[in-house]
Amino acid sequence: MSADRTLHEGEFLRLKRRDHWEYVERANARGAVVIVALTPNNEVLLVEQPRFPVQAQVIELPAGLVGDIEGEENEALEVAAARELEEETGYRAARFEYLCAGPPSAGLANEIIAFYRAFDLERIDGGGGDDSEQITPHAVPLAEVEGWLAAREAEGVRIDPKIYAGLYFVMRERR
Numbered sequence: 500m501s502a503d504r505t506l507h508e509g510e511f512l513r514l515k516r517r518d519h520w521e522y523v524e525r526a527n528a529r530g531a532v533v534i535v536a537l538t539p540n541n542e543v544l545l546v547e548q549p550r551f552p553v554q555a556q557v558i559e560l561p562a563g564l565v566g567d568i569e570g571e572e573n574e575a576l577e578v579a580a581a582r583e584l585e586e587e588t589g590y591r592a593a594r595f596e597y598l599c600a601g602p603p604s605a606g607l608a609n610e611i612i613a614f615y616r617a618f619d620l621e622r623i624d625g626g627g628g629d630d631s632e633q634i635t636p637h638a639v640p641l642a643e644v645e646g647w648l649a650a651r652e653a654e655g656v657r658i659d660p661k662i663y664a665g666l667y668f669v670m671r672e673r674r
Contacts, residue, residue: 523608528564529572531610532580535560535598535665536590536617542638543669544588544620545662549633558637558651559659561587562612580615588636589626593619598668603661612661616668641669 506521507514513524536544550557563583566572574582577595585591598614628634639647644666652658 522606525564525608525610528567530565530576531562531603531612532565532576532583533560533562533612533614533661533665534580534584534595534617535614535668536584536588536592536620537641537669538590538620538622538638540638541641543641543644543666544584544590545637545639546587546626546628547635547637547656548628550657553657555655555657557657557659558648558662560662560665561636562661563587565613576613577615580613580617584617585623585626587626587628587632587634588638589622589624590617590620591623592617593621614665614668616672 501518503515503517505513506516508526511525511527513526515522515524534544538544544561545558546561547556547558549555561584563579563586565576565579566574568574577597580595581592594617596616596618598616600611600613602608602610603612604610626634626636648658648662
């Protein structure tokens with residue numbers, strides 16, 4: 500196997516090649532976290548935002564990059580999860596539990612995402628992300644989330660399949 504060769508480097512991404520395979524890696528972060536959270540009222544926290552690569556609004560679990568803030572390149576995954584949950588949804592969790600980690604698109608990128616379950620949530624503000632984001636937080640009753648997602652998809656909104664992985668973890672803990 501030959502060494503990686505950089506084909507292009509942008510501000511946030513690198514396009515690389517190894518032998519016959521081209522793939523992408525992040526130039527500004529060392530991973531990502533996805534947060535599975537239920538409010539005290541048994542609502543699933545989701546976020547909606549425009550995603551330019553798919554030219555559509557996308558509904559996702561709260562998530563974000565790890566180590567993408569200057570001076571915080573070595574931040575712990577759980578610290579990034581707490582930061583992203585607060586920024587995007589306006590909720591603070593008393594504790595986090597690691598669920599699993601893996602590649603979200605192994606044929607495209609070398610990125611690894613880690614799922615965390617957030618517990619004992621408290622609302623601290625309205626959320627909505629930072630100044631560079633256009634995030635709308637949603638708190639959807641767990642009992643209605645499947646129908647809510649189906650209705651949003653019928654409206655043309657894209658649904659990130661990682662939501663269903665998060666729902667699996669919530670349902671597993673209830674058994």
